[in-house]
Amino acid sequence: MTPATWPLPGNPETALAFDAARLRRLLIVPALFDEGNRLRRFTVEVMRRLDCAGIDSLLPDLPGTNESLLPLAAQDCDLWREAMLVVARHFGATHVLGLRGGCLFTPDLPAFHYAPVKGAQILRGMLRARMLAGxxxxxxxxxxxxxAMARTEGIVLAGYAFAPALFSELEGLEPASGPPDSGPRVxxxxxxxxxxxxxxxxxxxxxxxxxxxAAILAEAIQP
Amino acid sequence: MQDDTDLLLRRILTDVLGLKQGQAETFDADTGLFGHLPELDSMAVAGLLTELEDRLDIIIEDDEIDGEMLETFGGLLEFAKAKRATA
Structure with a gap:
């Protein structure tokens, strides 16, 4: 496993990579916010197993999160979608795995969605946490x-600064669905x-x- | 219908707190939750309530959430049972 970088216009972003230039190459869009933290170890453990199964994988940071140099408050859903498209092309991904809220940002590749969740559901939990703490x-x-404040001025939830656009767009986002033979495999x-x-x-x-x-993915991902 | 709320609540707490199998069976009505377990912070409680809603098929209104209902296992169980009865 090595740290890697990938280029967003004017700004290098970081990722974790198992890259041995193999034919099967999985991009992983991480779970969002606090769920991303709680699933981080699980995510990397899955990557280690995929590596042993002969599958390369790449786990980028969403811009504005983790090691990214960009401020989270400057991000919105379009930027995240675009960034995941850029990193998929840069890495030459053949498949993509979204985890939880990461499923909202999987680019157009053969896709797997692990326990997908609506944007509104993520925000509901984070708002509730903020009210409890308050x-x-x-x-x-x-x-x-x-x-109302989040939509107009932005809001800090669980320590994450949401711009109004990121909050409002997430409210309406649902994981893509499609016919079983062409849509993401849930x-x-x-x-x-x-x-x-x-x-x-x-x-x-x-x-x-x-x-x-890892076993489900290794079986389903064909070169 | 037999009330399985007690069982479901123990399962949810097991999942949220990462308890070992059987550990939640030792909980009684006075077992302290929010404010007693350091890992059960506001984010974890929010997750717990969302999970309660999903698995018990109830909606918990924000103004129904108070310290008393979250403070003990017994308090949370009574709340969940009452919600299910009216759902």
Missing amino acids: REAGLDENREALT IAQEQIGGSGLWLRAEPDEDPSQADAL
């Missing part, structure tokens, strides 16, 4: 007021076994879950 601090914030948590690691209060790992997802 109550502990003696603030009386309600969802309607916070949502991999549900029931196929993996156990409960989703994004649910954990603290990051955790489960080798059997990583085995299961």
Whole structure:
């Protein structure tokens, strides 16, 4: 596993890569925000297994997250979609895997969607966390007021600064669906076994879950 | 219909807290949750409530969420049962 960079116009972005110039090349669009943190180890564990199975994989940062030099507050959904298209081309990806909210940004390639989730559902949880934290601090914030503020001025949720555009666009985004033979192949948590690691209060790992997802992918990804 | 809310709630807590099999069975009505377990912060509680909604097929309104209902296993269980009864 090596750190890699890929070019957005005027700005190098970073990624983790298992790249041995093999024919099967999987781009992974990470889960979003706090779910991305909680699934990070799982994601990389899956990549290690794919490497052993002869599949290259690349895990980029969404611009404005992790090691990216860009501010998150300058990002919106179009920029993220465009960035994932750029990195897919740069890496020569043959397939793409989206994890949870990452499924909202998978470029047009043969796609796998692991436990896909609507943008609105992600925001609902993050808004709820903000209200709970606010109550502990003696603030009386309600969802309607916070949502209105988020759409016009932006908002900080779980430490992430959302620009109005990113928040508003995410509210309406749903993972793509299509006919079973051409749309993304959905991999549900029931196929993996156990409960989703994004649910954990603290990051955790489960080798059997990583085995299961990697096995499904390795079988399905043909050169 | 037999009420499986207790069982489902223990399962959800197992998943959220990463408990070992059987550990949640030791929870009783007074077992402390929010404010007692350091890992159960606001983000984790938000996730827990969302999961409750999904698995129990209920909608939890923001103004229904208060410290009392989240503080103990018993409080959360009573809340969940009441919600299911009216759902």
